[in-house]
Amino acid sequence: MSTINNGVNVQALLDAREVLKGAPEAAQFTWRASSTWQNGVHSTVTIQKFFGLGQEQAHKTETVFSADHPEVFAAEDNGVTPIEYLLVGLASCLTAGVASVAQNRGIQLRSVESTVEGNHDIRGILGVDSDVRNGYNDVKVTFNIDADASKEEIEALVAQSQKRSAVYDALTNPTNVTVEVA
Amino acid sequence: MSRSRSPEGGRAIEHTTTVVVGGGHAGIAASHFLSNRSIDHIVLERGEVANSWRHERWDSLRLLTPNWLSRLPGHRYDGPDPDGYMTRGEVVEFIERFAAVSDAPVRTDTAVTSVRPTDGGYHVTTSQGDIRCRAVVLASGACNLPTVPQFADAVPASVEQLTPFDYRSPDQLPAGGVLVVGASATGVQLAAELRRSGRHVILSVGEHVRLPRRYRGRDVLWWMYASGVWDQRHDEVDDLTRARRLPSPQLVGTSERTTLDLNALTAMDVELVGRFAAVRDGCALFSGGLRNVCSLADLKMKRLLATFDEWARTYGRDAEVDPAEQFAPTRVPDSTRLQLDLRSGEIRTIVWATGFRPDYRWLDVPVVDEKGRLRHEGGVVDSPGLYALGLPLLRRRKSTFIHGIEDDAREVVDHLARHLAVGRSS
Numbered sequence: 170m171s172t173i174n175n176g177v178n179v180q181a182l183l184d185a186r187e188v189l190k191g192a193p194e195a196a197q198f199t200w201r202a203s204s205t206w207q208n209g210v211h212s213t214v215t216i217q218k219f220f221g222l223g224q225e226q227a228h229k230t231e232t233v234f235s236a237d238h239p240e241v242f243a244a245e246d247n248g249v250t251p252i253e254y255l256l257v258g259l260a261s262c263l264t265a266g267v268a269s270v271a272q273n274r275g276i277q278l279r280s281v282e283s284t285v286e287g288n289h290d291i292r293g294i295l296g297v298d299s300d301v302r303n304g305y306n307d308v309k310v311t312f313n314i315d316a317d318a319s320k321e322e323i324e325a326l327v328a329q330s331q332k333r334s335a336v337y338d339a340l341t342n343p344t345n346v347t348v349e350v351a
Numbered sequence: 352m353s354r355s356r357s358p359e360g361g362r363a364i365e366h367t368t369t370v371v372v373g374g375g376h377a378g379i380a381a382s383h384f385l386s387n388r389s390i391d392h393i394v395l396e397r398g399e400v401a402n403s404w405r406h407e408r409w410d411s412l413r414l415l416t417p418n419w420l421s422r423l424p425g426h427r428y429d430g431p432d433p434d435g436y437m438t439r440g441e442v443v444e445f446i447e448r449f450a451a452v453s454d455a456p457v458r459t460d461t462a463v464t465s466v467r468p469t470d471g472g473y474h475v476t477t478s479q480g481d482i483r484c485r486a487v488v489l490a491s492g493a494c495n496l497p498t499v500p501q502f503a504d505a506v507p508a509s510v511e512q513l514t515p516f517d518y519r520s521p522d523q524l525p526a527g528g529v530l531v532v533g534a535s536a537t538g539v540q541l542a543a544e545l546r547r548s549g550r551h552v553i554l555s556v557g558e559h560v561r562l563p564r565r566y567r568g569r570d571v572l573w574w575m576y577a578s579g580v581w582d583q584r585h586d587e588v589d590d591l592t593r594a595r596r597l598p599s600p601q602l603v604g605t606s607e608r609t610t611l612d613l614n615a616l617t618a619m620d621v622e623l624v625g626r627f628a629a630v631r632d633g634c635a636l637f638s639g640g641l642r643n644v645c646s647l648a649d650l651k652m653k654r655l656l657a658t659f660d661e662w663a664r665t666y667g668r669d670a671e672v673d674p675a676e677q678f679a680p681t682r683v684p685d686s687t688r689l690q691l692d693l694r695s696g697e698i699r700t701i702v703w704a705t706g707f708r709p710d711y712r713w714l715d716v717p718v719v720d721e722k723g724r725l726r727h728e729g730g731v732v733d734s735p736g737l738y739a740l741g742l743p744l745l746r747r748r749k750s751t752f753i754h755g756i757e758d759d760a761r762e763v764v765d766h767l768a769r770h771l772a773v774g775r776s777s
């Protein structure tokens with residue numbers, strides 16, 4: 170088991186799990202993003218600071234995301250569509266889960282690729298039909314994994330990664346959202 | 352036993368060596384081993400022997416284990432149908448008979464209202480008076496209270512809400528659809544029964560344990576028993592906290608020995624939805640993650656059955672069972688409903704089959720954690736002279752099954768006897 174390496178420090182995660190069992194307050198994180206309108210439907214969103222383990226934290230560098238809409242939406246396409254960012258979050262979260270679970274189970278990964286498709290009926294956001302929802306109707310993720318493991322072990326990796334995924338949970342379960350004007 | 356005046360000058364305080372709380376199969380098994388060792392004791396029962404089976408379960412409930420597994424210390428099923436499953440009434444009779452055979456000193460209609468530590472033991476307050484003792488065995492059960500999520504409060508008043516403690520049979524429900532929440536043994540049994548009564552039934556499914564009733568021609572619980580999976584000890588289990596929280600498997604005891612998994616319910620036109628996550632503006636919101644909880648359950652079942660196959664191969668038992676079998680994956684609808692307007696009248700009743708928990712409100716000993724779980728190591732509670740029996744995976748995977756109590760009760764009473772001996776010699 171110690172001979173395999175997917176680059177995930179599972180021991181640190183297991184240690185954190187033990188520590189946080191007795192310190193739930195340290196487990197409270199707040200993730201933050203700050204957005205600035207540019208022009209039209211284009212905005213930029215920056216992410217660097219967050220709160221966790223009882224104090225302010227920061228990523229090594231600030232990341233700036235550009236969000237816009239494609240030309241078929243009569244926009245300038247300065248960046249990806251906001252709803253596409255959900256796909257970025259889901260794919261990367263599940264992939265991180267696959268790597269972590271594989272490391273914990275002693276499975277060496279050679280490649281992990283996935284495609285994520287979200288089916289979206291835009292009549293909702295355009296107000297064409299009030300029975301059509303604004304968000305995705307369904308999302309499909311397809312993994313292609315090459316690893317030293319049986320098909321069933323790989324299926325179990327993917328199932329377990331969904332079970333422990335923050336973004337999967339945020340997409341499949343309702344979340345209380347408050348939007349206010351400061 | 353002896354009596355002395357209480358210090359307060361009130362009712363006499365009774366003295367005994369050990370008090371057993373609960374007159375179900377676990378309490379009486381404890382009594383059996385205490386009697387074997389001539390340890391003076393009393394079994395206190397709030398109602399009648401096997402009280403939960405009499406008063407707190409639904410009419411059609413049968414044991415999940417076949418009759419041949421109905422084995423208690425010094426008492427076992429010897430009727431004509433070893434492969435059948437006892438009805439609720441038969442279980443009551445079986446445990447009553449066990450109490451009689453064991454000559455257990457059971458005091459019925461004696462509710463324990465407090466257990467607190469005193470010098471060298473415990474002070475037990477009951478509805479019938481006070482008792483001082485050196486040791487206490489908690490055998491009051493794992494399923495004293497139904498667990499219902501907080502958001503049940505937000506369900507509109509027009510929808511009737513029941514727990515398995517209130518539910519007896521479909522007749523008692525108002526006409527109309529039913530939402531059954533939870534897909535463990537309780538949830539799948541009630542969903543099937545309510546569907547058969549002609550109602551529209553929606554079943555909300557979270558993580559669950561899928562099992563076929565029979566595998567390779569044998570009851571699946573025969574495999575659990577014969578292969579030794581059930582004997583796996585608490586100190587051999589990888590993640591004990593998780594294993595102790597495992598929901599009961601999707602099983603039902605019927606004469607046809609049918610499987611009652613989600614595919615069986617889908618075939619009966621029960622509608623599956625994801626885990627019930629919240630109530631918002633009078634609407635029930637369900638998780639979109641049904642497919643994954645079904646995949647997890649399918650994969651786990653496959654692994655368990657593969658363990659059985661390997662055991663049969665290794666121990667040369669292949670000849671006495673049928674060839675290996677494969678079961679179809681759980682059929683999950685392409686898209687499941689994510690919300691249900693509870694005010695629309697589509698469903699009139701919610702049945703919360705969302706689990707049970709023990710009740711320790713009367714236990715005035717600081718041994719219960721923030722989640723309401725007893726702190727114990729294989730039934731030896733974190734307070735000298737205090738013991739527990741009949742909790743999930745207390746000492747073994749079989750701990751909560753009828754036949755699982757014998758080994759646990761013997762070992763817990765062994766420990767209790769050593770505790771008493773050490774106390775005397777010091």
